[in-house]
Amino acid sequence: MKNITRSLIIFLLLLLAGCSTHSSGDFEVIDETDSATAESKPELNIKIKIxxxxxxxxxxxxxxxxKVNYGKERKAGEGHxxxxxxxxxxxxxxSFRYILKEVKPGKNVVRVSLHNNDHTPYGVYEVQEFYID
Structure with missing residues (x-):
């Protein structure tokens, strides 16, 4: 019986030794707030006055x-x-205010999208219909 008890104790000690609380250093911790900020898109809201x-x-x-970096290299959070x-x-x-001149009478559709300085899209846009009498 002593042999079985000793064997069981040795087995449990070996099992516990294998479960270390130390990291092996094989993986890197990423700050989730940084990755969320890097992928966030700008917000957009448009209004039209006739x-x-x-x-x-x-x-x-x-x-x-x-205006200064228009057409130049991409810079996060900046564009046109x-x-x-x-x-x-x-x-x-x-600019944040733009006049659409000589718009045809009747139903019209405007699409507004946000782009980086280098004209690549942010993937943010809004479409609105408006009417001219």
Whole structure:
């Protein structure tokens, strides 16, 4: 019986020795707040005010709009705005207020998207319909 008890105690000690609380250093701890910030996208909200045959576009975003770095290398959290009216040509803007002149009467659609300095998209956009009498 003593042999079985000794064997059991030795087995348990060996088992516990294998379960160390020390890290082997094989993996790296990543700060989750840093990775979430790196992947976060800017916010976007647009409003449109109609004045005769013009539409005044108001853009609200937390993206830093940069005229100085427009067209240059990408910088996180910085960029400019692309505006498309009725699927027409892109209009790149660097202001929070933009006037769409001589818009056709009837239903119109504006698409506003946020882009990096180098024109790559942030993947953030908003589409709104508006009407001109």
């Amino acid at each position: 004045v005769q045959n013009e539409a005044i576009l108001f853009v609200d975003t937390d993206l830093l709009i940069s 705005i692309h505006v498309y009216v009725n699927n027409g040509e892109k209009q790149a803007i660097t």
